[in-house]
Amino acid sequence: MVRFVKSSSDILIWLILLGAPFWLPAAGSYVELGTHIVVLALAAMSLNFLLGFTGVLSFGHAAYFGLGAYGTALTIKYLYPSTPLGMLVGVVIGTIAAAVIGLMIVRLRGVYFAMCTIAFGQVFYFIAFQWFSLTGGDDGVSAWHRVPLDFGFTTVNILNNNKAFYYFVLAVFALSVGVMAFLLRSPFGRTLLAIRENERRARFLGIPVDAHIWMSWVISCFFVSVAGTLFALMNDFIDPRAIRWDQSGTFVIMAVLGGMRNFWGPLIGAAIYIALQDYLSSHTENWMSFIGLFFVLIVLFFPRGVLGIIRRKVVS
Amino acid sequence: MTQLLLFNIFNGLIIGAFYALMALGLSLILNLSGVINFAHGGFLAIGGYLAYTLTPYLGFWGALLVAPFLTGFIGILVERVLISPLYGRDPLYSLLLTFGLAFMIEDGTRFIWGAQSLPYHIPGWLGAPLSNEYFFLTGYRVFMVVLATLVVLALFLILNYTRLGLRIRAGTLDLETVAVLGVDVRILRNLNFGLGIYLAGLAGVLAVGMLGLQPNIGDNLIMPSFIAIIVGGLGSLPGTLLGGLLIGVASGVTSVFFPSASEAVIYVMMAAVLIIRPRGLLGEEGRL
Numbered sequence: 001m002v003r004f005v006k007s008s009s010d011i012l013i014w015l016i017l018l019g020a021p022f023w024l025p026a027a028g029s030y031v032e033l034g035t036h037i038v039v040l041a042l043a044a045m046s047l048n049f050l051l052g053f054t055g056v057l058s059f060g061h062a063a064y065f066g067l068g069a070y071g072t073a074l075t076i077k078y079l080y081p082s083t084p085l086g087m088l089v090g091v092v093i094g095t096i097a098a099a100v101i102g103l104m105i106v107r108l109r110g111v112y113f114a115m116c117t118i119a120f121g122q123v124f125y126f127i128a129f130q131w132f133s134l135t136g137g138d139d140g141v142s143a144w145h146r147v148p149l150d151f152g153f154t155t156v157n158i159l160n161n162n163k164a165f166y167y168f169v170l171a172v173f174a175l176s177v178g179v180m181a182f183l184l185r186s187p188f189g190r191t192l193l194a195i196r197e198n199e200r201r202a203r204f205l206g207i208p209v210d211a212h213i214w215m216s217w218v219i220s221c222f223f224v225s226v227a228g229t230l231f232a233l234m235n236d237f238i239d240p241r242a243i244r245w246d247q248s249g250t251f252v253i254m255a256v257l258g259g260m261r262n263f264w265g266p267l268i269g270a271a272i273y274i275a276l277q278d279y280l281s282s283h284t285e286n287w288m289s290f291i292g293l294f295f296v297l298i299v300l301f302f303p304r305g306v307l308g309i310i311r312r313k314v315v316s
Numbered sequence: 317m318t319q320l321l322l323f324n325i326f327n328g329l330i331i332g333a334f335y336a337l338m339a340l341g342l343s344l345i346l347n348l349s350g351v352i353n354f355a356h357g358g359f360l361a362i363g364g365y366l367a368y369t370l371t372p373y374l375g376f377w378g379a380l381l382v383a384p385f386l387t388g389f390i391g392i393l394v395e396r397v398l399i400s401p402l403y404g405r406d407p408l409y410s411l412l413l414t415f416g417l418a419f420m421i422e423d424g425t426r427f428i429w430g431a432q433s434l435p436y437h438i439p440g441w442l443g444a445p446l447s448n449e450y451f452f453l454t455g456y457r458v459f460m461v462v463l464a465t466l467v468v469l470a471l472f473l474i475l476n477y478t479r480l481g482l483r484i485r486a487g488t489l490d491l492e493t494v495a496v497l498g499v500d501v502r503i504l505r506n507l508n509f510g511l512g513i514y515l516a517g518l519a520g521v522l523a524v525g526m527l528g529l530q531p532n533i534g535d536n537l538i539m540p541s542f543i544a545i546i547v548g549g550l551g552s553l554p555g556t557l558l559g560g561l562l563i564g565v566a567s568g569v570t571s572v573f574f575p576s577a578s579e580a581v582i583y584v585m586m587a588a589v590l591i592i593r594p595r596g597l598l599g600e601e602g603r604l
Binding site for chain 1: 346350398402407408409410412416417420422424427542543545576587594
């Protein structure tokens with residue numbers, strides 16, 4: 001029964017995602033909202049690889065998201081106008097930074113790990129903010145745009161066709177979450193689950209826990225920087241707000257809101273969060289208060305998230 | 317040159333005192349309750365704005381005395397209503413809650429007192445320089461350093477020589493045993509939280525005298541406070557104090573030679589400490 005629900009919900013989710021550019025406008029919304037949701041869902045699902053499936057709390061993922069985004073923007077603007085090259089550079093920068101910082105913090109646990117991820121995350125915010133000649137400081141990197149994809153035999157115009165860009169983002173999303181799902185089903189992923197459930201027991205079994213946590217951290221940051229590159233391409237613009245600590249918080253709240261013990265949870269969380277933010281910011285100036293209140297209410301009354309509650313009902 | 321260096325060391329000491337006040341409060345709460353209080357910067361702002369509102373009625377000195385206590389009282393209420401239900405759950409939840417709270421406080425202060433920055437008046441004789449040669453030694457700055465020193469001294473006296481302090485220190489080491497010995501842990505954590513927020517409020521009142529009032533005044537102070545805790549050593553209050561002063565002075569000195577690196581240097585220090593001595597300068601072993 002559970003298995004049947006699971007596979008049919010997978011199919012349903014992909015159908016909804018594939019049809020989004022057609023049913024979103026029909027539902028009175030717009031395609032860009034769907035793109036936004038898919039991009040941030042990828043970021044939240046990458047974070048959840050670490051948070052939900054390794055049991056390690058990071059509050060600094062915006063840094064690697066932002067590095068991916070800045071890498072893409074600066075490459076396209078200054079080096080060579082190519083979308084794939086920009087993405088490659090962004091992801092490489094983000095992943096290398098994560099690998100180095102991971103070495104320094106991997107021995108820490110719990111709240112202390114979280115605190116160090118926050119503090120290190122802020123380093124990149126300061127760099128983006130202060131290195132005015134390169135990053136434009138507070139004004140961000142503008143006056144560039146994503147470039148149509150050239151496959152040799154055909155070009156896909158992701159610049160002016162918003163549906164084409166949506167499907168491009170969805171394809172990257174599908175590839176990324178496919179790899180993450182594969183990793184989680186592999187022996188490596190099972191080991192991560194073992195560490196989440198009982199770190200001490202995993203250590204007694206001879207599992208090199210620190211090395212596994214480091215790997216999980218790097219994989220998670222790799223995919224979050226992929227999401228960052230898509231974020232920059234989506235806006236044709238990037239500024240330091242995307243790299244600040246409050247962005248890290250939104251990734252975490254998305255994962256919690258949807259249900260962090262569930263693979264698809266962060267996608268649901270991202271959809272709810274962004275739809276709400278979209279609504280609030282167009283209706284009130286004090287949307288920050290409402291978002292803050294939303295955080296508080298979720299933590300106090302809804303800690304299992306949407307899918308956590310649904311799954312409980314299905315199982316029982 | 318010497319004067320410039322002295323000026324920046326002194327300035328660094330003042331900023332370090334702020335970091336230390338903030339970080340000591342954060343550290344108290346973190347050690348006993350395992351909560352990273354993201355809203356600490358928000359409480360600092362509340363302290364400053366309360367002092368601003370109270371000054372016309374109580375005068376500068378009255379506001380300085382009362383505003384931190386009011387802030388601490390708000391902290392006690394917040395702990396009771398919002399944070400205490402989360403003890404014993406994943407630290408993720410308390411972190412998210414204080415995160416949301418930080419948003420609400422910043423937006424709330426903006427709603428009540430307005431987004432534009434407000435001036436905060438200090439008595440004229442305090443603002444005047446003490447000597448012509450050392451122009452930077454205004455009375456207010458010296459006063460801030462003296463007051464911060466006294467408060468930190470009082471804090472350590474409380475922790476070392478009162479029953480409350482004894483219980484807080486014991487609870488930091490082993491809360492369960494303290495509970496078994498008949499101490500009401502709920503009240504202990506509640507008072508401890510209030511004490512931490514009191515320090516934030518005091519830092520707020522002092523900060524606005526120097527920086528003026530803005531809703532996001534705490535934003536720039538909270539990250540260095542986290543770093544002060546990491547550098548000084550997790551679980552060690554003297555370490556936190558040392559960390560705060562150290563990064564303050566380091567960024568002050570750096571601003572003489574490489575002005576643009578004065579922010580970056582504290583992160584470099586954090587990285588160096590984490591590589592060489594992951595538990596921090598005065599951190600105890602086995603608390604990671």
